[in-house]
Amino acid sequence: MDSRRRPVLGHRWLPAPKRKRLRRRGIKPSAHGQWKRAPARASGGVARGERPTGGSPAGATLPRFVGGDGTAGRGERTWRSAAPWSRGGRFDAGMTPMGDGGKGDGNLGGGDKAGGQQSLGKGGGKQADGQKGGGDGGKGGSQLGITPRATDYAAWYQDLVLKGELADYSPVRGCMVVRPYGWSLWERIRDIFDRFFKETGHQNAQFPLFIPMSFLAKEASHVEGFAKECAVVTHYRLKAGANGIEPDPESKLDEPLIVRPTSETIIGAMYAKWVQSWRDLPILINQWANVVRWEMRTRLFLRTTEFFWQEGHTAHETEQEAREETLKMIEVYRKVAEEYLAMPVLVGQKSAAERFAGAVETWCIEALMQDGKALQAGTSHFLGQNFAKAFEIEFAGRDGQRQNAWTTSWGVSTRLIGGLVMTHSDDKGLVMPPRLAPIQAVVIPIWRKDEEKAAVASYVDGFVAKLKAAGVRVHVDDREQFKPGYKFNDWELRGVPLRLEVGPRDVAAGKCVLARRDGGEKQIVDVAGLETRLPELLEQIQAALFAKAKAFRDASIHRARTYEELVKTLEEKGGFVLAPWDGDAAVEAKVKEECKATIRCIRAEDAGESAPAIGTGQPTTQWVLFAKAY
Template identity: 45%
Template structure:
């Protein structure tokens, strides 16, 4: 094994050392580098990862625009006094804020927060823009970065002091309108995971004691990671009237009566990239569904001196056909690398489909297609290569989704008392469901010993315990169970 080959190998085990394995994939597949000295907690997002983020952006942004959202851009900084106008926000974020105190060679009179989230600067503008019921609903979104100075260990895309995200902010005439908006965005987030990233997710709401600062309800999509932990993969908040009241969003209704608006906010961050990388990748490296892969298919010609011209010409023709059809294809005709090295490299980099072309393929007018990640190899005819490749993209997506779904289905377990919850979580990880009275105190006996928490509660309509017959009691206390709680460790 040459130095080069060694460099391509992933040495950590996904199942035994998930964290180390993840860090190695991120680094060796060229997804991210750590920030400079003195800036722990920051990362550099390299082109291969950024390209995936751009495709996710394109997918989600199109959905936003189809459903009435307009993009805008608000200042990076928020004056301290603005942050303080919404006391829940300032309490929620104060310990994590980075402050600009000097600029232009002067001390500033007022500290400026680098935005940790933008409710407190966006809402006052919404208040200016809304006058009449005709201005509602009003929906703005921005794609930007935010800074939250968390002290915990850096995990690229999962936990960083600066992260890329989108934050949407809307105002509505009625509570129903705001609730509908909240759910529309949550469904769009679920679609990003399921339809684009080939990852099934659970949809529900955070327990009341764990909502976003100032929110009435925080809804969430949760994704299961291979180490049995849950990732909060996108949240959509029904803010009720608390922000409208703090920032005075009023409008005149159809009867010229002055009324207070209802608002929402919702965000999805590059944590989606982290969850994607962790879910599908393996010990050969990165695995990506075709919809987001920067290179969807690589054509690798395999020749000897006497067959080189024919093989290369054939391979070029195949690559050209795919390129013309808008498929992201790379022809790897490097002289200085052998086919085995190329296979390893493209597997490491997460190219979903490989086309191998040697003298036999040329002679028989065929192609050999190899799927990532399972290595399934299929021989197909050269005719209709565009259609064929698209079909195989669908197959790769379906395989990835099915594997993730099977894992998730096996990792939701029921329990009905404290010992059972703790034992099941300790033995298996994943989600443990249990009847719950709704009281934060009944989370403590699980959280304290196990660092697991209630990551989600199904929506009322999906939860048989809501308006049930009262037969079930809380797994922790003796009170009636109001809801089904999903306990899990989480990122």
């Protein structure tokens, strides 16, 4: 096929590995470019690769058919349960090149940033590689292939998500694949919220993925907000065309559909149909769904083109009721964020500029990441009658008058997972708060001999059953291809809160080694009573994580009295900066332009002391929180 381009060197048709293999067996290309066996040299000279050792003798003749039965021998798994998440490729590279490369010149992250998706590993190694073959034997310290936070926070985050197997990039630009471990985390978050939603009277339902394009236009500011990032469906059929397959022009839709970026419009249209009387209200519906917003720049979990979320949509008879709903749900968000994700948040309102497109008021929970940037972790909108008017959600009131309903909407997304990662994790990997951790405790059995293995196994079985009965999510890592040390690091990377190391010595003593992921301290404890001890310890860890994050957050709230001070503080210290602001949008815009910081949240409790507002100098009692944000 290729031959026209390589008419001469016939042997080059073979793939390189194949050539290499043949070469090893002493077969070389002849002058005519054909492969043939080299004449055995001297006396029965054994060509390389034909070594008559164990395994397969005649290497050249029956190459790689061995092992056909190789699987049989290892079928005998005894107390086995597959890891709850099949992990495909182990985490790979990264750990390698850094190991020796970094040593050569003691550099650290001197590497170019360019790598992006695989930025790590590029770091050291490279330039000094003249000595390739040599290597330096030594294991490059404790490099786990995770970029340290101090070196490059964004790369660190990416390493954790990828190597912790929470998510992976997909072939679709900007869209991620949430892997089983990441999804199990989301399922836990989802279930917790879902329970609270139901407790507050909401029901789940499901609305279409597609929305008629015209719907979007019905609410003026809503279009403005979303028009720029909508995926549009224009055809419903493909056909073979000049350049392969293409949309069939005959199948063009009369009215294009958009893929929902959010569902206010289509839900509004349905509510209009369902609401006739005040007796039909309130309508309290939530949907768990995926939405699409065509983002320019994406980051795993934090901003992807498609993301997974929950959107609650309610319609009420009165303004007050709708306002109460808005606040009730932001409180649910606060509660779950703080009590389950152990992620402290500030609760407040958005400025007009930051408000949801179409909302009258937007309330938010705002978290702070370890790098000093804020993260909007959830929003609840009081939509007034904007959508009710646009979609004619009308009803006959108690007084017989026809009127518009008052609506709200509120949502949290898989972005919370990004927040979770950036709130607690460290240079060794993820750190999961126990209430959320898919696995709360992992057991690492240790043995040398088969008798030990059996003894350890039954010992472990004994207490693991009790732990499970006590409601602890425990997993036994009995993989035989990895040594204990490897497993320690592996589970630390995954953020499992507790690790139990159990070896022959422990079996004899009725003990085990208990290690905490946060802090990392180890202690030897009695196995008896673990089922009461672990749940307590898990709660302590939960509390400790929250306390630590909160202390950091609180220490990261600064004050500024003037515009200059605000800018300086944002640049030098990061975090939240509280400053007097009188509502002037121009000043807000100026801050945004100058230092990429926005008003994250306006809290009633920050109001107080009267001061000249930044920018305008007008006296104001309103103090607002600025920050750079994700």
